[in-house]
Amino acid sequence: MQQKLKSTLENYAFVLPAVTIFFIFYVIPFIWVFQLGLYDWDGILPTKIFVGMDNFKEIIFQDKIWWQSMLNAGYMTAIALTFQNILAFLLALACDREIRMKNFYRLIFFIPPVLSEVVVGLVWQWILDGNYGLLNSWLAHFGMQNLVHNWLSDPQTALTAVAAVHSWKGFGWGFLLFLAGLQIIPRELYEAARVDGANAWVSFKKITLPMMVPVIIMVAILTILGTMQVFVLINTMTDGGPAYHTEVPVTRIFASMRGSSRFGYACAQGIIFGIILMALSFTQYRLSKKARN
Amino acid sequence: MRSSGYYKIKKVTINLVIHLFLIAVAVTCIFPILWMVSSSLKTQATVFRDSSLIPQVLHFENYLRAWNEGGFAVYFFNSIIYTVSVVFGIIIVSSLAAYAFSRLQFPGKNIIFYVFMAAMMIPIPGSFVVLYVLLNKLHLLNSRLGYILCLINVGLSMSIFLLKNFFDKLPRELEDAARIDGCSKLGIWWHVALPFAKPALAVVVVFNALNVWNEYMLALIIFDSKNLMPLQRALMMFRGEFLTNYPLLMAGLTITAFPIIIVYLLMQKYIVKGITSEVVSG
Numbered sequence: 001m002q003q004k005l006k007s008t009l010e011n012y013a014f015v016l017p018a019v020t021i022f023f024i025f026y027v028i029p030f031i032w033v034f035q036l037g038l039y040d041w042d043g044i045l046p047t048k049i050f051v052g053m054d055n056f057k058e059i060i061f062q063d064k065i066w067w068q069s070m071l072n073a074g075y076m077t078a079i080a081l082t083f084q085n086i087l088a089f090l091l092a093l094a095c096d097r098e099i100r101m102k103n104f105y106r107l108i109f110f111i112p113p114v115l116s117e118v119v120v121g122l123v124w125q126w127i128l129d130g131n132y133g134l135l136n137s138w139l140a141h142f143g144m145q146n147l148v149h150n151w152l153s154d155p156q157t158a159l160t161a162v163a164a165v166h167s168w169k170g171f172g173w174g175f176l177l178f179l180a181g182l183q184i185i186p187r188e189l190y191e192a193a194r195v196d197g198a199n200a201w202v203s204f205k206k207i208t209l210p211m212m213v214p215v216i217i218m219v220a221i222l223t224i225l226g227t228m229q230v231f232v233l234i235n236t237m238t239d240g241g242p243a244y245h246t247e248v249p250v251t252r253i254f255a256s257m258r259g260s261s262r263f264g265y266a267c268a269q270g271i272i273f274g275i276i277l278m279a280l281s282f283t284q285y286r287l288s289k290k291a292r293n
Numbered sequence: 294m295r296s297s298g299y300y301k302i303k304k305v306t307i308n309l310v311i312h313l314f315l316i317a318v319a320v321t322c323i324f325p326i327l328w329m330v331s332s333s334l335k336t337q338a339t340v341f342r343d344s345s346l347i348p349q350v351l352h353f354e355n356y357l358r359a360w361n362e363g364g365f366a367v368y369f370f371n372s373i374i375y376t377v378s379v380v381f382g383i384i385i386v387s388s389l390a391a392y393a394f395s396r397l398q399f400p401g402k403n404i405i406f407y408v409f410m411a412a413m414m415i416p417i418p419g420s421f422v423v424l425y426v427l428l429n430k431l432h433l434l435n436s437r438l439g440y441i442l443c444l445i446n447v448g449l450s451m452s453i454f455l456l457k458n459f460f461d462k463l464p465r466e467l468e469d470a471a472r473i474d475g476c477s478k479l480g481i482w483w484h485v486a487l488p489f490a491k492p493a494l495a496v497v498v499v500f501n502a503l504n505v506w507n508e509y510m511l512a513l514i515i516f517d518s519k520n521l522m523p524l525q526r527a528l529m530m531f532r533g534e535f536l537t538n539y540p541l542l543m544a545g546l547t548i549t550a551f552p553i554i555i556v557y558l559l560m561q562k563y564i565v566k567g568i569t570s571e572v573v574s575g
Contacts, residue, residue, distance in 0.1 A: 010478060014393035015405060017386045018449060025446035026412055029423040036423065043426060091318060094311045107561060108319040111326070114557045116507035118525045119550045122532065123329045126539060132341040134328060180569035215572055229418055232509050236529065250418060257422045270419015277416050
């Protein structure tokens, strides 16, 4: 009996370090977010004022910039879901063929994703710079003077420019996942289809697409979660400007915390945002499942 | 009837079009990096006018200046410390836990495991706010230890998941043989399970190393002192100070990106494996 107890305790000891770290740095913050969301607190003074749902009401009914930031992130996500993922899918299809240098292409396409967002943001900020940037000097050089302008400080182009850079950095992820998905489709299926006289388009529609549905759902959900939570790229390229045009939810949460020292408010924003993210990926999952049947 | 020549030409044309498309995208991927390196070799006087990719005079002294005056020697060293400590911590902590989840019996095992897995799925976007409060209480703000512990936690779930899947494939006979030889559980973990899991450990190491090296958000929250900052955090600081000194900034960016690109080129296999593991495992 004692032997057995000792053995069980030993087994617990194996997970103890992981559970301790996880409890302190994940579980406690998780609970505190919900608790702090009900308070008005500057993060420093010991006095916390209980305000109930006031933070949530203020965010939902009064915080226009918050919802603007949500729309901005939604816009970036729409671009990522369409342009970025379609590009990734086409590239994966191209590299799934018997084609030379496909390992080389795969190697190159995944370079932007391994670079840090800070590096990517600062390099592109330099390329898009309004006065001395490379893009403008090329446009001028090739006689497109009328297109030259300040990409990142013009409200009309700032968000799209950041979204394009985000897609540039991200398409390699989708590409790799799509390619892995394409490669596990049994080749016999295609051969059988060819024997039956199906052309390339028919076998794409009848074999490739249906087999790829799980991967497509996965990439879509990862894209939504990743893009909605964009922060570093914004922080390095525009810092939310010009005039809130590139604010996203995480920059708003950060601003509530650092800028206006409203920790409770920041937590409430985090909760609302978390719920929206869960709802989005759940909806996406359900829709895709429906489309599959 | 169309001749076989027609099909040959058609095939060549299609392949050509595909290659052109792939090459265009590949160039788009690489060019900004080349431009970064190119700008880092110009001077403050030429960087705004000279739009050539290979400048006539290469000013390597920018790197020396960034390294010494810009403080990148310190930041580089910091990033190395954080990356090595976090990866080491993750390997030990997650492999112990993964081994237990895979091979040992104790009440509540499955629940604990699923909580770890749920943490991978549930986003808490505001967690950095609370992490700041927590670290403040623990007197771990602006400290190396605080940053390291937070990042160990970040990599934990994913690493446990990957390693547990691998330990599940460990043959019973290997374990039994070790047990008969008088190995304790800890001994089996160290002498049998870890060597067996080398391919998965490689994925965990490379993956987490990339994540830690590239981490910015937590470094932004945690560090005030320059001498503790990792590269990513320092770059933003640096930009604030040397506002339009692009050659120096680009040299700093190159110093930051260079190790990652090298590691990626050498360890490509493991990175791809880590990312695609979920697709392939269904």
